[in-house]
Amino acid sequence: AECLSISPEYISIKATTTEKLGFVGREEGVVAHATVLLMKKIIFI
DSSP, X not given: OXXXXXXXGGOOOOOOOOTTOHXXXXXXXXXXXXXXXXXXXXXXX
């Protein structure tokens, strides 16, 4: 939030498990996903 100069209330972080499925569930590796949506607010006068 600080890097983007926005309030932390606009940041959402979520986590989940693989329920022991796949190579991650078998503890043979790790995985990370990131999804970002940025929108510029336009103010009309």
